[in-house]
Amino acid sequence: MDRIRGEGKEVFGVLAGSSLFFLVLFVSFLFGGGLPALCRLPLSEFLFGLRWAPEETPASYGILPMIAGTGLVTGGAVLLAAPLGILAAVYIKEYCSPRFAELYRGMLAVLAGIPSVVYGFFGMLVLVPGIRSWLGGTGNSLLAAILLLAFMLLPTVTEISGSALAEVPAEWPLGARALGAGKIRAIFFVELPAAAKGLRTGVLLAVSRAMGETMAVSMVAGNQARLPGGLLDGVRTLTSGIAMEMGYAAGLHRQVLYAMGMVLLGFMILAGMIWRKRK
Amino acid sequence: MVVTRESGSGTRSAFLDLFELQEINGGQKNILLTREAITVNRSGSLLAAVAGNPYAIGYASMQDHLLGVKGISIDHVAPTREHIKDGSYPYARPLFMAVRKGERNGAGKRFLEYVLSEDGQKIVEAADYLSVWQEERDGKDRKQGNRQSQIQGKLILSGSSTVMPLAEKWAEGYVEWSLGRGQQIGQTQGEAQAWEIELQESDSSSGIAMLLQGSADVALLSRELTREERQQVIWAAVAVDGLVIVVNERNPIENLSKEEIRRIFMGVDRVWTE
Numbered sequence: 001m002d003r004i005r006g007e008g009k010e011v012f013g014v015l016a017g018s019s020l021f022f023l024v025l026f027v028s029f030l031f032g033g034g035l036p037a038l039c040r041l042p043l044s045e046f047l048f049g050l051r052w053a054p055e056e057t058p059a060s061y062g063i064l065p066m067i068a069g070t071g072l073v074t075g076g077a078v079l080l081a082a083p084l085g086i087l088a089a090v091y092i093k094e095y096c097s098p099r100f101a102e103l104y105r106g107m108l109a110v111l112a113g114i115p116s117v118v119y120g121f122f123g124m125l126v127l128v129p130g131i132r133s134w135l136g137g138t139g140n141s142l143l144a145a146i147l148l149l150a151f152m153l154l155p156t157v158t159e160i161s162g163s164a165l166a167e168v169p170a171e172w173p174l175g176a177r178a179l180g181a182g183k184i185r186a187i188f189f190v191e192l193p194a195a196a197k198g199l200r201t202g203v204l205l206a207v208s209r210a211m212g213e214t215m216a217v218s219m220v221a222g223n224q225a226r227l228p229g230g231l232l233d234g235v236r237t238l239t240s241g242i243a244m245e246m247g248y249a250a251g252l253h254r255q256v257l258y259a260m261g262m263v264l265l266g267f268m269i270l271a272g273m274i275w276r277k278r279k
Numbered sequence: 280m281v282v283t284r285e286s287g288s289g290t291r292s293a294f295l296d297l298f299e300l301q302e303i304n305g306g307q308k309n310i311l312l313t314r315e316a317i318t319v320n321r322s323g324s325l326l327a328a329v330a331g332n333p334y335a336i337g338y339a340s341m342q343d344h345l346l347g348v349k350g351i352s353i354d355h356v357a358p359t360r361e362h363i364k365d366g367s368y369p370y371a372r373p374l375f376m377a378v379r380k381g382e383r384n385g386a387g388k389r390f391l392e393y394v395l396s397e398d399g400q401k402i403v404e405a406a407d408y409l410s411v412w413q414e415e416r417d418g419k420d421r422k423q424g425n426r427q428s429q430i431q432g433k434l435i436l437s438g439s440s441t442v443m444p445l446a447e448k449w450a451e452g453y454v455e456w457s458l459g460r461g462q463q464i465g466q467t468q469g470e471a472q473a474w475e476i477e478l479q480e481s482d483s484s485s486g487i488a489m490l491l492q493g494s495a496d497v498a499l500l501s502r503e504l505t506r507e508e509r510q511q512v513i514w515a516a517v518a519v520d521g522l523v524i525v526v527n528e529r530n531p532i533e534n535l536s537k538e539e540i541r542r543i544f545m546g547v548d549r550v551w552t553e
Contacts, residue, residue, distance in 0.1 A: 055286050056307075056309055056310055057306060057307055057308040124327075124331070128331070129331060129332075138332065138334075139332070140317050140328075223318040223319070224314055224318065225318075226315075244286070244318065244320060245285070245286055247481055247484065247488070248286075248287035248484030248485045248487075248488050
């Protein structure tokens with residue numbers, strides 16, 4: 001028995017190790033680049049400063065507006081995409097014909113594979129002018145970013161929720177029905193809670209993707225480096241901020257951009273930790 | 280709705296400079312551009328943004344393909360080459376090219392030489408920019424080709440999207456030119472061939488950053504080089520380009536004064552209901 005278990009141990013070990021290795025490499029690269037900035041700048045000015053003006057003298061490196069941007073865009077998008085995605089998965093499983101379910105899943109797969117830039121184009125050509133005509137403002141807004149991002153997250157959340165729901169033993173909701181519960185009650189009080197772990201994973205994945213999305217968001221959000229006053233105001237996210245200025249930033253500016261990456265990483269870890277706590 | 284370019288853009292620097300949107304007191308520099316301005320990368324994106332919104336205003340190079348937008352007169356002077364030449368339209372800036380100092384290769388320097396030559400400047404005029412006739416700033420002597428230089432197969436040009444269209448034409452002309460020169464100075468047929476010239480469009484600041492890092496051979500800038508940059512490279516002004524304020528083509532406004540433009544971009548005035 002031991003022999004069988006031991007076979008291939010080295011190979012798989014190395015492969016697993018390489019992922020870990022890359023993670024460590026990446027994190028140390030990020031920290032190496034960003035830590036100097038945190039030493040040179042007072043932390044409160046960096047994390048809570050409201051003014052982002054690297055080209056001025058003296059330069060301001062307040063990233064609070066961008067933290068808010070990332071937070072609002074991610075939060076808004078997930079708030080929209082999570083319920084919709086989960087309920088869509090419920091629909092596929094419980095309500096629609098098998099043929100349609102196949103079709104739907106196929107469509108989702110296609111949507112999930114579309115590159116961000118293409119979503120961004122869609123946003124620019126349809127969403128932005130639409131918001132401008134119907135709701136006012138310039139169209140390049142927090143709302144545009146949230147809607148677009150939610151749109152991008154939906155396929156992923158739906159697919160993963162679908163898998164999670166499929167894991168639930170069929171007897172459980174059936175049992176609830178047998179005991180007299182209506183279909184909706186069976187779904188909401190038995191099936192969904194049973195699938196909760198998998199559903200949570202889907203949402204976490206959505207959160208990570210939303211936090212990291214750069215291209216599409218920067219094409220529709222306006223990229224103003226200041227706190228938005230409302231849904232129709234433009235925002236800049238941490239990711240867009242890094243992407244736009246990384247090409248030419250030098251010295252402290254560059255280090256600050258790395259530090260922003262560190263902040264993002266920190267948020268992702270935080271999100272993961274919170275999720276795990278809520279058992 | 281005000282649209283602007285990203286921080287590293289030379290067009291943006293030139294714009295802020297020419298329209299006095301930077302406050303410089305002693306060691307301090309403040310930027311007066313409104314914080315509400317929509318920021319985009321690339322001149323193409325800026326033009327697309329302005330074309331997409333009837334209330335938008337932005338700025339671009341005179342050379343950019345004005346599709347869906349139009350340039351406006353400033354203080355009743357239209358943005359044309361003649362007006363730039365005679366000085367009535369002062370919103371123009373030189374475009375720069377930089378190459379590394381002391382290269383073994385010398386390829387970058389030779390390209391710069393070409394660009395500043397009569398042939399190179401003819402291309403500038405033909406492309407509707409304005410040419411610049413001046414000696415290279417560092418007084419580099421026009422040694423007829425570095426005999427020791429290995430003629431590598433690849434030359435990478437990187438930088439401002441404004442200068443790119445010119446760079447393309449120069450790239451085409453360069454091969455012929457160096458072939459011609461090669462024959463003049465008696466190089467063997469084996470050299471001076473198979474140039475692969477690669478153009479990478481980004482912005483002025485990225486271009487020079489890449490030059491200094493070694494990932495590009497020639498940098499193209501639409502802004503002045505900073506003091507630190509000047510010390511590290513060989514550079515020259517290679518053309519002159521006008522800056523144009525653009526509005527959506529459906530916008531009835533044809534002219535604005537410089538002061539009005541400043542106020543709009545500072546966020547003080549919101550001329551058209553926005």
